[in-house]
Amino acid sequence: MVRFYLPTKIVFGAGSISKLGKIVEEELKASRVFLVTDKGIREAGIDKAIVSQFKSITVFDAIEPNPRHTTVNRAGSIARKMRPDLIIGLGGGSSLDAAKAVALLVTNKGSIEDYEGKHRYVFPPIPVLAVPTTCGTGSEVTWSSVITHTERNFKMSIKGPHTFPSAAVVDPDLLITLPQSLIASTGMDALVHAVEAFSVKPSTFITDLFAKEAVRLIFHHLERAYKDIKGDKEARENLMKGSMLAGVAFGNSDVGAVHCIAEAVGALYDIPHGVANSIFLPYVMEFNLPEAESSYADIAGFIGINGRSRREAAERLIKEVRNLSSGLNIPRFKDIGIEESQFPLIAEKSYQNNSNPSNPRKAKVKDYLQILNTAFSD
Ligand SMILES: [Fe+2]
8 A cells, every 4th residue: 555645835946045934924824933053054144044034033053963862952942941833944954853853842841862763752743844955855855853862872763744844945046055065965865865765665656756856856967066056057956856856755765775874874973974875875786786676777767877688777877876976076985984893883783774674675784794895895
């Protein structure tokens, strides 16, 4: 049986953040706003365009990459005192995920770690409006909030039918000030979302539609956006569309082994999520090939890559993924400072990830270890 659920109202378009105050007042009927963001957004001055549209707004700007449970709990206790009727998440995946978690703490007692898992909260969270400033997260249209428990070195997933943002305002012009390395890593994260959503076991004919279009848009526009984000409006818009559609796809399908490794690495080392994903994508695709040949050959077809056989088309896709990563100057695994002695722990945590059973090919701890070793020696 196929199910598909997306309760988020989507507003997409260049300049759409200038309408935020109106959307909040007229469509979300909210007036007391708590804004969750990070220091980088404040330094870039992006928050000003939003703050100026509200009479009553409190700003929490201490969200870090791989957001920590302690930071979320701190934001939650400030928000509880303010009693907002809307949380706005502004930033990359970290700020959007943190916004969802803070919204849950406003209506529920205790700490965020008490709500780890699916539908563990007692009361629905207050509404969230998500404003992505990167081209990767997809969090603006998904239900999950991934928060790092720093004492357990583990990425908790907190979600439920009420944790989708109520609205997403997606403005591609927010990418103009995004540093080039983040265009690369978050754009590759979006590509991984699309490729995994299409090839994992829970994919459906509905999620395939979104994944297919996302792959096409991201593959054809990521490098262009990387080279000239400011001047190439078409690339910027299509990359943002691809990122959002990939979010819709994996939100109702799942991710697979690439994310299992990226989340394990991110919880231990604070490596940016998109960088970790980009590094492992080709190696996981090679591992998955015996079971995912057909999906990968389909994806190759979507972007105009052909072969004399399905196998050859799938292999050419993997080669194209490698070429794209190196064109975007994504670092290699051995250059990011992870010691080989940590591989068994990373492999174990990858295996424990909730998305591991979704991977197209069954992956055991020894398989993850082999993927890590292959990526490291390449
Ligand atoms: Fe991701």
